[in-house]
Amino acid sequence: MEILVILSQEHPSLPLAELRAVLEAEKISFRIKEAGKGHAIIDAPPQAHRILKERLAYAHEVCQLLTSSGLDDSEDAFRSIHWKDIIEGSFAVRIRKLDGEIDSQELERRLGAIIKEDTGAAVDLEDPWTLIRPVLAGERFLITRRLAEITKDHFNQAKPHLRPFFYPGSMSPKLARCMVNLSGVRAGDRVLDPFCGTGGILIEAGLMGIHVIGADIDWKMVEGTEQNLRHYGITDFKVIRSDARNLKLQEPVNAIVTDPPYGISASTAGEESEKLYREFLDSAHPLLKDEGTICMAAPHYIDLEALMDERFHVREKYSIRMHRSLTRVIRVIEKI
Numbered sequence: 151m152e153i154l155v156i157l158s159q160e161h162p163s164l165p166l167a168e169l170r171a172v173l174e175a176e177k178i179s180f181r182i183k184e185a186g187k188g189h190a191i192i193d194a195p196p197q198a199h200r201i202l203k204e205r206l207a208y209a210h211e212v213c214q215l216l217t218s219s220g221l222d223d224s225e226d227a228f229r230s231i232h233w234k235d236i237i238e239g240s241f242a243v244r245i246r247k248l249d250g251e252i253d254s255q256e257l258e259r260r261l262g263a264i265i266k267e268d269t270g271a272a273v274d275l276e277d278p279w280t281l282i283r284p285v286l287a288g289e290r291f292l293i294t295r296r297l298a299e300i301t302k303d304h305f306n307q308a309k310p311h312l313r314p315f316f317y318p319g320s321m322s323p324k325l326a327r328c329m330v331n332l333s334g335v336r337a338g339d340r341v342l343d344p345f346c347g348t349g350g351i352l353i354e355a356g357l358m359g360i361h362v363i364g365a366d367i368d369w370k371m372v373e374g375t376e377q378n379l380r381h382y383g384i385t386d387f388k389v390i391r392s393d394a395r396n397l398k399l400q401e402p403v404n405a406i407v408t409d410p411p412y413g414i415s416a417s418t419a420g421e422e423s424e425k426l427y428r429e430f431l432d433s434a435h436p437l438l439k440d441e442g443t444i445c446m447a448a449p450h451y452i453d454l455e456a457l458m459d460e461r462f463h464v465r466e467k468y469s470i471r472m473h474r475s476l477t478r479v480i481r482v483i484e485k486i
């Protein structure tokens with residue numbers, strides 16, 4: 151099936167990278183046919199939409215691509231579709247503009263009338279059973295049926311200040327989810343965050359059915375993470391107090407996903423963090439399974455590549471500007 155994924159436009163490359171990583175982690179056979187502004191078209195089995203809805207952070211909707219048209223011949227394209235095979239129950243036509251501007255309301259009415267004439271189905275603009283979604287992408291309409299909506303409810307409810315244990319410096323749940331996805335893990339795998347703080351990354355991984363292990367040098371954080379994980383109904387976890395550089399595990403993990411501290415004072419931050427990061431990477435190697443992955447955030451002023459030896463390889467790298475003086479760099483690192 152041709153599937154159109156409407157991606158977030160918050161970042162130029164992370165949303166597509168996350169989509170690819172989830173499809174690969176879930177071992178879904180797929181091919182990316184097109185990647186454009188705010189969207190990707192993939193060839194994948196129909197059931198892929200369920201997994202994408204469950205896992206993706208930087209995406210809005212997953213739709214079945216029916217056909218495409220130019221801006222002036224969308225009505226002809228609508229007439230060429232056999233709607234009786236597509237419409238179940240009531241329906242509505244709602245255009246989504248990704249790129250470009252048109253008068254949607256008038257066109258939605260005309261397109262809806264074509265479907266109504268073909269099927270006799272009831273129109274329900276409030277809560278339709280089938281949502282027909284023509285997506286405006288520049289000079290084209292991608293005419294689709296929505297399969298799943300990725301609501302932001304979870305990301306709003308899981309904001310750090312709404313958790314039982316809060317401490318400043320927590321990562322947004324959306325980015326935490328995306329980092330877990332980039333690490334390539336799936337339900338049943340084991341993930342470690344050795345600088346777990348308030349547990350933001352572990353919450354996202356735990357909610358995906360991953361066995362989570364956290365460590366922090368500070369007891370307050372260890373207890374806070376446990377409290378937060380329980381709050382989200384996560385039971386398959388272990389949190390230990392340890393320096394990330396001396397951490398010992400009984401079994402290696404599939405991935406390490408982490409957001410280490412960025413340094414204390416501005417003047418010495420680079421130097422202190424470099425030492426910590428180097429020592430951490432050194433000690434992380436045996437904690438990972440063969441071909442395991444590290445997905446790690448670091449401030450832009452740390453040249454992580456220079457701190458790594460040949461046992462690691464940086465496969466992907468994404469910069470996220472936080473404010474004037476800080477850009478976060480997310481790296482996906484492979485154990486060789």
Ligand SMILES: C[S@@+](CC[C@H](N)C(=O)[O-])C[C@H]1O[C@@H](n2cnc3c(N)ncnc32)[C@H](O)[C@@H]1O
Pocket residue numbers: 319320321344345346347348349350351365366367368371392393394395408409410411412426
């Ligand atoms: C930036 S915070 C992590 C934030 C976390 N991602 C969250 O969402 O809450 C870094 C954490 O690393 C811990 N930490 C600092 N040095 C450490 C070390 N050497 N070993 C383990 N944890 C350490 C701190 O106590 C702090 O909780």
